Amino acid sequence: MTSVQSTSGPDLITPVPNSQSKPFSGLLNDVVAMTRRNLLRLFRTPQVIVFATIQPVIFVLLFNFVFGGSVQFAPGIEYIDFLIPGILVQTSLFAAGNTAIGLTDDLQKGAIDRFRSLPMHHSAVLIGRTNADALRAALTMTIVCVVGFVIGFRTSHFSGLVLGVLLAIFLSYAFNWVFAAFALYVKDPEAAQAGAFLPVFPLVFAASTFAPVDNMPGWLQPFADNQPVTVTVDAVRALTQGTPAGADVLASMGYSAAIMAIAIPIATRKFKRS
Amino acid sequence: MISVQGLSVHFGDLKAVDNLSLQIPKNQVRGLLGPNGAGKTTLVKVIATLLQPTAGTVSVGGYSIDSQANAVRSMIGLAGQYAAVDDLLTGRENLEIVGRLYQLPKAEAKRRAEEALERLSLTDAADRLVRTYSGGMRRRLDLGASLVGRPQVLILDEPTTGLDPRTRLDLWDFLRDLVSDGATILLTTQYLEEADELCDRITVIDSGTIIADGTADELKARVGGDLVMASPKRRQDLHRVKELLADIGEGSVRVDENLMTVAVPVESRVTALVKAAQAIDTAGIELSDLGVQRPSLDDVFLAITGTAGNDAAGTNGGQK
Numbered sequence A: 001m002t003s004v005q006s007t008s009g010p011d012l013i014t015p016v017p018n019s020q021s022k023p024f025s026g027l028l029n030d031v032v033a034m035t036r037r038n039l040l041r042l043f044r045t046p047q048v049i050v051f052a053t054i055q056p057v058i059f060v061l062l063f064n065f066v067f068g069g070s071v072q073f074a075p076g077i078e079y080i081d082f083l084i085p086g087i088l089v090q091t092s093l094f095a096a097g098n099t100a101i102g103l104t105d106d107l108q109k110g111a112i113d114r115f116r117s118l119p120m121h122h123s124a125v126l127i128g129r130t131n132a133d134a135l136r137a138a139l140t141m142t143i144v145c146v147v148g149f150v151i152g153f154r155t156s157h158f159s160g161l162v163l164g165v166l167l168a169i170f171l172s173y174a175f176n177w178v179f180a181a182f183a184l185y186v187k188d189p190e191a192a193q194a195g196a197f198l199p200v201f202p203l204v205f206a207a208s209t210f211a212p213v214d215n216m217p218g219w220l221q222p223f224a225d226n227q228p229v230t231v232t233v234d235a236v237r238a239l240t241q242g243t244p245a246g247a248d249v250l251a252s253m254g255y256s257a258a259i260m261a262i263a264i265p266i267a268t269r270k271f272k273r274s
Numbered sequence B: 001m002i003s004v005q006g007l008s009v010h011f012g013d014l015k016a017v018d019n020l021s022l023q024i025p026k027n028q029v030r031g032l033l034g035p036n037g038a039g040k041t042t043l044v045k046v047i048a049t050l051l052q053p054t055a056g057t058v059s060v061g062g063y064s065i066d067s068q069a070n071a072v073r074s075m076i077g078l079a080g081q082y083a084a085v086d087d088l089l090t091g092r093e094n095l096e097i098v099g100r101l102y103q104l105p106k107a108e109a110k111r112r113a114e115e116a117l118e119r120l121s122l123t124d125a126a127d128r129l130v131r132t133y134s135g136g137m138r139r140r141l142d143l144g145a146s147l148v149g150r151p152q153v154l155i156l157d158e159p160t161t162g163l164d165p166r167t168r169l170d171l172w173d174f175l176r177d178l179v180s181d182g183a184t185i186l187l188t189t190q191y192l193e194e195a196d197e198l199c200d201r202i203t204v205i206d207s208g209t210i211i212a213d214g215t216a217d218e219l220k221a222r223v224g225g226d227l228v229m230a231s232p233k234r235r236q237d238l239h240r241v242k243e244l245l246a247d248i249g250e251g252s253v254r255v256d257e258n259l260m261t262v263a264v265p266v267e268s269r270v271t272a273l274v275k276a277a278q279a280i281d282t283a284g285i286e287l288s289d290l291g292v293q294r295p296s297l298d299d300v301f302l303a304i305t306g307t308a309g310n311d312a313a314g315t316n317g318g319q320k
Helices: A023-043 A046-067 A079-109 A111-116 A123-150 A158-186 A189-205 A221-226 A228-241 A246-273 B040-047 B069-073 B091-101 B106-119 B135-147 B165-180 B192-198 B216-223 B235-248 B269-282 B297-305
Strands: B002-011 B014-024 B029-033 B055-060 B076-079 B153-157 B184-189 B201-206 B209-214 B227-232 B254-256 B261-265 B287-293
Touching: A023 A046, A023 A079, A023 A123, A023 B091, A046 A079, A046 A123, A079 A111, A079 A123, A079 A158, A079 A189, A079 A228, A111 A123, A123 A158, A123 A246, A158 A189, A158 A228, A158 A246, A189 A228, A221 A228, A228 A246, B002 B040, B014 B040, B014 B055, B014 B209, B029 B040, B029 B192, B040 B055, B040 B153, B040 B184, B076 B135, B091 B106, B091 B135, B106 B135, B135 B153, B135 B165, B153 B165, B165 B184, B165 B192, B184 B192, B192 B216, B201 B216, B209 B216, B227 B235, B227 B269, B235 B261, B235 B269, B269 B287
Parallel strands: B029 B184, B029 B201, B076 B153, B153 B184
Antiparallel strands: B002 B014, B002 B055, B201 B209, B227 B261, B227 B287, B254 B261
16 A cells, blocks of 8 residues: 555656645636536537427417417406516426436436546536526526517516516526435436426416416415415516515525525435435 | 455445455556456445445545545546446547546646547547447547546446457557556456456456455466367267367367367467367368367356356357
């Protein structure tokens, strides 16, 4: 058991600076590298691009033209103006499922093993993943806004819209961590894909996303009225319509923060142990 | 360089590695030989800091895999049997990202990626997506990724499984170069031939424990070395062939009446084969087959344990 080398091989033997010696800049460096890697992968997967761009556009068109004409509810608001905030938040949850798929894929193909064998900050693997997926969600939301504007979405509160999108991205980021933890438990891409959408559907549809909660059955309303998706949709809607939004904005941020406070430690611990 | 003391890794009731100890000195190439499920990959994962042991201590270059894992990680390079490279990135991108994760400045990461690509003859394919690579190219890139950090210790888990013979030979040459640069290599394999070609010392493991340890020659001595084998066309020639081979070989001649083969252990396989061909030809005997058979992993297990390794049969087999 000799310690470090004394004899010289020419090239191989240069010791590598250890990331732990520069805690913060090291972590930042690793997070940037991992985020970049995941974004490159995302943009080279045609299914992902289709899913991230076409699918929300179809939702906007479908809901607006199919239901928009026949559903009469919220007085004083055009259905498209009601719908776009809903689609923005729906996008943020649907996009989070991708975190589970991407992470299980990396686990299965051995990429995670490689990263774990490197002297890097291992937390950057998960942070880079959730970052990239949040950026993807931001792109999708931008597309949703553009399509919305084309077919009649109007807001006189542009800064409200920007704030609303940020709120939706924050929620998306929180759910990315939930699905990262989920992925580390199931490990299998197919199972992750199927499992990720089970909780997403009730959250997105039993909410004020596409229709007002008031029209839902009484037993569903307490859940539908208070769950994170409704709170966030209501906040985005109020922000874009210029109505008082403070309470919903705070509630949404509170939800996202609470979800992260639970999901990040679970995911991180599971990652360290598996 | 690598020290393993009383290592056990248990998954529930399964003892993947059981009280195993191993010392690998600097600049040695150590082969870890065993059938599927012997515990090779588990052992490799522990040394590469990917798996926590149930019991025992492991250190690399004097650093504990437990309390100084990052120091260990900056000394090792890992390449796996599944070729952990990114399909959706180019070869160059793959290596540059690994370089960045070693905390190298951008320019240095680029330089080392370039250097590794060149060394593994991947320069022409550097900017193609890995998805378009052949199996051999992927394996080379995987090895390249493990070299970016300029590791003193290379850990290779079945580096040539599934590769065609030509690619395998190229990879062997490359590994020999690394050794002459001073690297210490731990490699797992199912091929006795590979261990024989590359390794200074071979450790045979089965069911999580070491069942033999020694140089290739020492192990071969236990197996019995190469055989020259001849199959006459006519059954009545069997006896005559047996007599001829007995003069050439080093031990007792084995005759299989059913398969119509005659086999004899030999010292130098090429010389013996030439002599056998000449002798049989001079005697005017017609053969249906003549060749050299090298001992397979199965033969090693047979010789050491008296039972054949589970999956070893057929993976290498005899070679004519």
